[in-house]
Amino acid sequence: KVDGISKDLLQQSLRPILLHLQRRSHLTVPLLKGIAKLLELFAQNFSMSLGDKLVEHLKKWIEPEKIPANRHNYEEAKLAAAVIELFHLLPAQSSKFLESTPERPGLVVLTIQLEGQTSVGNPALDLISPFRKPLTKYLNRYADIAIDYFLVRITNPSYFIRFLDIICSEDGKVLRDKLGASSDKILSYCFEEEEASNKSLLKP
Numbered sequence: 001k002v003d004g005i006s007k008d009l010l011q012q013s014l015r016p017i018l019l020h021l022q023r024r025s026h027l028t029v030p031l032l033k034g035i036a037k038l039l040e041l042f043a044q045n046f047s048m049s050l051g052d053k054l055v056e057h058l059k060k061w062i063e064p065e066k067i068p069a070n071r072h073n074y075e076e077a078k079l080a081a082a083v084i085e086l087f088h089l090l091p092a093q094s095s096k097f098l099e100s101t102p103e104r105p106g107l108v109v110l111t112i113q114l115e116g117q118t119s120v121g122n123p124a125l126d127l128i129s130p131f132r133k134p135l136t137k138y139l140n141r142y143a144d145i146a147i148d149y150f151l152v153r154i155t156n157p158s159y160f161i162r163f164l165d166i167i168c169s170e171d172g173k174v175l176r177d178k179l180g181a182s183s184d185k186i187l188s189y190c191f192e193e194e195e196a197s198n199k200s201l202l203k204p
Contacts, residue, residue, distance in 0.1 A: 024057045027083070036089055043091055044091060048091065048093055048094065051087065055110070062113045077131070081134050095142045098138075098146065108149070111162075133169075136171045136175070139172075154189060167179060
C-alpha cells in the first residue's frame with residue numbers, strides 16, 4: 001500500500017491520466033501541473049519510462065514541422081517548460097537524463113536547442129527564457145554531477161553562459177553553494193584545460 005492506498009487501485013486511478021502523456025497533442029499546462037502533483041506524492045510508483053517519454057516529447061519541439069502551425073511560440077515554450085519542470089520530481093535514477101546518449105539528447109542539450117527553436121535563446125532574451133528555472137530545479141537536485149557536467153564543458157560558450165546565468169540566479173543557490181565548496185575541483189578542471197592547450201601548441 002502507498003499512504004493507505006493499495007498499489008493496484010493507485011495504478012488503476014493513474015492510468016487514464018498517464019494515457020494523455022502518450023501523445024504530445026494531448027499535453028496541456030494544467031495536465032502537466034497535475035502530473036507534477038502526483039509525482040510529489042507518488043514518485044516511487046513511476047518508472048523511468050516516464051522520463052523517456054518526456055524526452056521524446058521535448059525532442060519534437062526542436063522539429064518545427066511537427067508543431068501545429070496555429071500554436072504560438074510563447075504557448076509552445078510554456079508547455080515545453082512545464083515538461084522540463086517534471087524532471088526534478090522523477091525517481092532518483094533520473095540523474096541519467098543529464099548526459100546525452102546515442103539514443104537521446106540530455107536535458108541541458110535539449111534546453112539549449114529549445115531556446116534556439118522557440119526564439120528565446122538570443123542574448124537579449126536569455127534572462128526571460130522559460131526553461132532556465134525548471135532546468136535549475138533539476139540541476140539543484142543533482143548538484144554534484146551537474147557541476148562536473150558544466151566544468152567539463154567550461155570552454156564552450158553555450159554551456160558556460162547558461163551555467164553562469166543559472167548559478168547567479170536566485171534559484172541557483174544550491175548549485176552556487178555547492179560550487180563554492182568545490183574550489184579544488186574548479187582548479188583541477190582549469191589546470192587540465194590549460195595543460196591541454198599548451199600541449200596543442202607543441203609538435204608531437
